[in-house]
Amino acid sequence: MERNPHAERLAEIIGAANVLTSPEDKAPFLTEWRDLYQGVTPMVLRPGSTEDVSAVMKYASQNDLKIVPQGGNTGLVGGQIPLETGDEIVLSLGRMNKVRAVDPDGFTITVESGVILETLQNEAEKVDRLFPLALGSQGSCQIGGNISSNAGGTAVLAYGNTRDLVLGLEVVMPNGDVWNGLRTLRKDNTGYDLKQLFIGAEGTLGIITAASLKLFPKPKKLEAAFVGLADPQAALKLFSTAKAQAGPVLTGFEIMPRVGVEFCLSHLDGARDPLEAPHEWYVLMELSSGSEAFPVRDLLESILGEAFEGGLVEDAAFAQSMQQVQDFWHIRHGMSEVQKAEGGSIKHDVSVPVASIPAFLEEAIAAVTDFVPNCRPVPFGHLGDGNIHFNVSQPVGADKEAYLEKWDAMNEIVHGIVANFNGSISAEHGIGRLKRDLLKGVKSELELDLMQRIKDAFDPKGLVNPGRVL
Amino acid sequence: MERNPHAERLAEIIGAANVLTSPEDKAPFLTEWRDLYQGVTPMVLRPGSTEDVSAVMKYASQNDLKIVPQGGNTGLVGGQIPLETGDEIVLSLGRMNKVRAVDPDGFTITVESGVILETLQNEAEKVDRLFPLALGSQGSCQIGGNISSNAGGTAVLAYGNTRDLVLGLEVVMPNGDVWNGLRTLRKDNTGYDLKQLFIGAEGTLGIITAASLKLFPKPKKLEAAFVGLADPQAALKLFSTAKAQAGPVLTGFEIMPRVGVEFCLSHLDGARDPLEAPHEWYVLMELSSGSEAFPVRDLLESILGEAFEGGLVEDAAFAQSMQQVQDFWHIRHGMSEVQKAEGGSIKHDVSVPVASIPAFLEEAIAAVTDFVPNCRPVPFGHLGDGNIHFNVSQPVGADKEAYLEKWDAMNEIVHGIVANFNGSISAEHGIGRLKRDLLKGVKSELELDLMQRIKDAFDPKGLVNPGRVL
Numbered sequence: 001m002e003r004n005p006h007a008e009r010l011a012e013i014i015g016a017a018n019v020l021t022s023p024e025d026k027a028p029f030l031t032e033w034r035d036l037y038q039g040v041t042p043m044v045l046r047p048g049s050t051e052d053v054s055a056v057m058k059y060a061s062q063n064d065l066k067i068v069p070q071g072g073n074t075g076l077v078g079g080q081i082p083l084e085t086g087d088e089i090v091l092s093l094g095r096m097n098k099v100r101a102v103d104p105d106g107f108t109i110t111v112e113s114g115v116i117l118e119t120l121q122n123e124a125e126k127v128d129r130l131f132p133l134a135l136g137s138q139g140s141c142q143i144g145g146n147i148s149s150n151a152g153g154t155a156v157l158a159y160g161n162t163r164d165l166v167l168g169l170e171v172v173m174p175n176g177d178v179w180n181g182l183r184t185l186r187k188d189n190t191g192y193d194l195k196q197l198f199i200g201a202e203g204t205l206g207i208i209t210a211a212s213l214k215l216f217p218k219p220k221k222l223e224a225a226f227v228g229l230a231d232p233q234a235a236l237k238l239f240s241t242a243k244a245q246a247g248p249v250l251t252g253f254e255i256m257p258r259v260g261v262e263f264c265l266s267h268l269d270g271a272r273d274p275l276e277a278p279h280e281w282y283v284l285m286e287l288s289s290g291s292e293a294f295p296v297r298d299l300l301e302s303i304l305g306e307a308f309e310g311g312l313v314e315d316a317a318f319a320q321s322m323q324q325v326q327d328f329w330h331i332r333h334g335m336s337e338v339q340k341a342e343g344g345s346i347k348h349d350v351s352v353p354v355a356s357i358p359a360f361l362e363e364a365i366a367a368v369t370d371f372v373p374n375c376r377p378v379p380f381g382h383l384g385d386g387n388i389h390f391n392v393s394q395p396v397g398a399d400k401e402a403y404l405e406k407w408d409a410m411n412e413i414v415h416g417i418v419a420n421f422n423g424s425i426s427a428e429h430g431i432g433r434l435k436r437d438l439l440k441g442v443k444s445e446l447e448l449d450l451m452q453r454i455k456d457a458f459d460p461k462g463l464v465n466p467g468r469v470l
Numbered sequence: 471m472e473r474n475p476h477a478e479r480l481a482e483i484i485g486a487a488n489v490l491t492s493p494e495d496k497a498p499f500l501t502e503w504r505d506l507y508q509g510v511t512p513m514v515l516r517p518g519s520t521e522d523v524s525a526v527m528k529y530a531s532q533n534d535l536k537i538v539p540q541g542g543n544t545g546l547v548g549g550q551i552p553l554e555t556g557d558e559i560v561l562s563l564g565r566m567n568k569v570r571a572v573d574p575d576g577f578t579i580t581v582e583s584g585v586i587l588e589t590l591q592n593e594a595e596k597v598d599r600l601f602p603l604a605l606g607s608q609g610s611c612q613i614g615g616n617i618s619s620n621a622g623g624t625a626v627l628a629y630g631n632t633r634d635l636v637l638g639l640e641v642v643m644p645n646g647d648v649w650n651g652l653r654t655l656r657k658d659n660t661g662y663d664l665k666q667l668f669i670g671a672e673g674t675l676g677i678i679t680a681a682s683l684k685l686f687p688k689p690k691k692l693e694a695a696f697v698g699l700a701d702p703q704a705a706l707k708l709f710s711t712a713k714a715q716a717g718p719v720l721t722g723f724e725i726m727p728r729v730g731v732e733f734c735l736s737h738l739d740g741a742r743d744p745l746e747a748p749h750e751w752y753v754l755m756e757l758s759s760g761s762e763a764f765p766v767r768d769l770l771e772s773i774l775g776e777a778f779e780g781g782l783v784e785d786a787a788f789a790q791s792m793q794q795v796q797d798f799w800h801i802r803h804g805m806s807e808v809q810k811a812e813g814g815s816i817k818h819d820v821s822v823p824v825a826s827i828p829a830f831l832e833e834a835i836a837a838v839t840d841f842v843p844n845c846r847p848v849p850f851g852h853l854g855d856g857n858i859h860f861n862v863s864q865p866v867g868a869d870k871e872a873y874l875e876k877w878d879a880m881n882e883i884v885h886g887i888v889a890n891f892n893g894s895i896s897a898e899h900g901i902g903r904l905k906r907d908l909l910k911g912v913k914s915e916l917e918l919d920l921m922q923r924i925k926d927a928f929d930p931k932g933l934v935n936p937g938r939v940l
Contacts, residue, residue, distance in 0.1 A: 103823065103825050104710065105706060105707070105709075105710040105824070105825040106823050106824040106825030106826075106856075107710075107713065107824070108823065108824075108825075128714065129714075149659065150659050150663075152657055152659075156656070156657065161657060163663070164634065173916070173920075177916050178916075179914070179916050179917060179920065180914065181917070182892075183823075183892055183894075184823040184824075184892070185821050185822070185823060185856055185892075185893065185894050185897075186626070186821065186824065186854075186855040186856050186857070187622055187626065187631060187821045187852075187855050187856065187857045187894065187897040187898060188821060188894035188896075188897060189619065189620050189622075189670055189894070189896050189897065189898060189899065189900045189901070190894055190895060190896050190900075190901060190905075190909060190912065190913065191670075191901060191909060191913065191917075191918075191921050191939055191940070192667060192670070192671055192675075192920075192921045192924055192939075193620075193633070193666060193667075193669070193670055194917065194920055194921070196663060196666035196667070197662060197663075197666070197667070199663070200659055200661075200662070200663055201662055205662075216717065217713060217714045217715070217716075217717040218714075236575055237575070239575075240574065240575040240577075243577065243687060244598065244599075244687045244688075244760065245687070245760065245761050245762070245763070246687075246760070246761055247686065247687040247718070247759065247760035247761060248717070248718035249761065289717065290714065290715065290716070290717035291715050291716055291717060291719065291769060292715075293715070293765055293768055293769040293772060294764055294765075294769075295763055295764075295765070298763055299761060299763040299764075302763060351655050351656065351657045351658060352655070353573065353576050353578065353653075353654040353655060354575070354576035354577070354578075354654075354656065355573050355575040355576030355578075356576075382657075384656075385656040385657050386576075386655055386656050386657065387656070387657045422652075422653055422654070422655075423655065424653075424655050424657065424658035424659070424660055425660060426658075426659050426660050427655075427657040427658060427659065428657060428659060429659065430659045430660075431659070431660060431661060435660075439660060439661060442660065443660065443661065444649070444650065446643070446647050446648075446649050447649060447651070447661075447664065448661075450643075450649065450662075450664055450927075450928070451661050451662045451664070453927035453928070454662055454924065454927060456927070457920075457923035457924060457926070457927045458920070458923070469661055469662075470661070
């Protein structure tokens, strides 16, 4: 195999062991778990320090080499996989995995970008604190990737998106310059807040090498209920009431349709119906508090008792143990996976204003049912964040391939409705390569132009993660 | 008086009544309440709609006219006052004062930028919601200015800075283009988060004309205590304990030195010492909850009882009524004003990491006392945000003018210490004209360069609020 000349120079910079060029070494960095993309790259670089990253980027910039930064390789839109053209170099941040500082009194932690999310959660727990970001992929995703994609997850309702958790960043610019923006300040009004640009930029403006993050009190009490109700309008009213009464103690509010629960009962190990009779819609509601003094269970019962009397809620099961809390969440977390057993599923990760969820669901369900008669919409997700995973299972007995061919056309229908509600076609997962072409349809020319101006100002040669987002 | 030719053209665009050119009409827009700046302008424009602002900016851009946007004219760093050169036109947003939408179920409100903060608070209250931003100037400051300066205030501990309250913006770009980023989404990962750039940019990147903002449950219960303790280290430990136990229910944590309380007792109407014996330092601690169910008083007593037993706290007075809560805050809010009665006061609005507050105070107090023997440091403020108003009163009987001549030199000493703690020389008030030259001393060349690149990308002709921030 021909040795790439740049590989030799880069081996001098970060050590030969950290420049992977053999197919077997490179393989884990070139596919992602949905198998949507198969990348090709001359080499994978594994820098171990900010200085390494800086030296690599300086070399890349001088030699016009395209760089694709990669964290835990769990992204869902292909942003982290090099193009099939084979001229993009993967920069894997996994060796940059040091915890630089933990400050429990100041409620902050500073880590390098290759730290795995679960490790970060554990580091916080060691000092009786919470790092609230929680995702399905937390055992392998890295915080640098979470920040670059502004990850959402299940704790957004009370703690916000990843953006809300970041106090400061260290970033290596496309030309190798190092910006030390690693601040742990809660207040700093000295000019433009540059870190905001790198958060959610999917690696297109620079390479995040470290971050200072917020910590929170560790929840001491947690209660959950599985609620049956007639329609999304009732769920919205329940949400509004619950949030008004519980405020930040309301840490989960997830909506699910009956059909999704039925899929779980049929295909998910250990799933059983928490309620005796079936209901058209369900809400999984969770309250938790860092204070032992808070009567969390009383509040949950009082909110739901009132809602029941007001006719908002048809029935509710209260978790009697942590095991039962987990059983409730098991159904919610299984809802995506079980759709596989029912044939093809066309997916959308969308958000609309919270109060528009009932109207959006009504319109979108009608539209897709009109488009594919007898299709089975399974819209579920974070009602409290306005974020619905609007998935649509094929009609019973239909041809899977033929159904999945309607993917783009159905996306267009649903995204059109989302646009009418001033919503987002990518609430959590970002743009990457998957949704790049869709962006032109949903953003104004001016907004795309402003984004491009920023890209040009920070990465004039267009060498970091080219073709992603923009 | 000679009529400015641009005034006639602009009068055709937004109406003659909205182009102020007489000295008496212009006067209120040309001074600010600290009397630090006296501006000169050919005219003050008062557009009434986004279309008006767009047309004005287009005209200004085509004719190379410099524009200084102004809200309620309450800024503390001179950003909103036109230069003495007399060639900057004031664009006052006060007529853009419509509430466009209120959504209590979705916990959002959309308003034009000229809406006065207190009006916004009242609109939220009408639907049993809270808009938490609270400032001394809330009766006259406008939300557009709050956003442009990323205002802080007394509710930051639980609700964040203004930045954290913004969901979407409408902005007129320097060339007149209108960016409609008025979204009320909680989650939206479709490209760069442009609104973040305009927040805190002090009007240097475009004109904010409207904003979608977060609302919160209205607090139903509120308790406060006035606590005496030995030193800032004890205050920090109390903060850490209180936050760990109360989490978001801890809505206020302010530190004050004995000398500041004594100034209040001497000069502030209605102030009386809440505690029997004097203490070196004080903390005003407030807990509040949107939930009637939360035992706020019990928690406050339990936290302070434990701290007392642990020797952290010397004494504490619990407010027995809302009047007493207000009496406690009266002392805190009076602390800036009473310094006038004690002669000259040299001021700093700084922040450091929360856990560094004790060490910062020790060093800074020693340094200024070394610089001016017998000076009287009165550092007070938002300990929970790491934000200290480090004010230093003159020695008793010293010459006020001679003391105030040391302003810049003392600033340099204090800001140097702030820099060693990786802190900020403007925690709340921004840069404007007042601190523009200081910025070069505290930001890296790269950071200033990145800021300039953004400015050039958004305002290539440098016509909006030139010479502010950068």
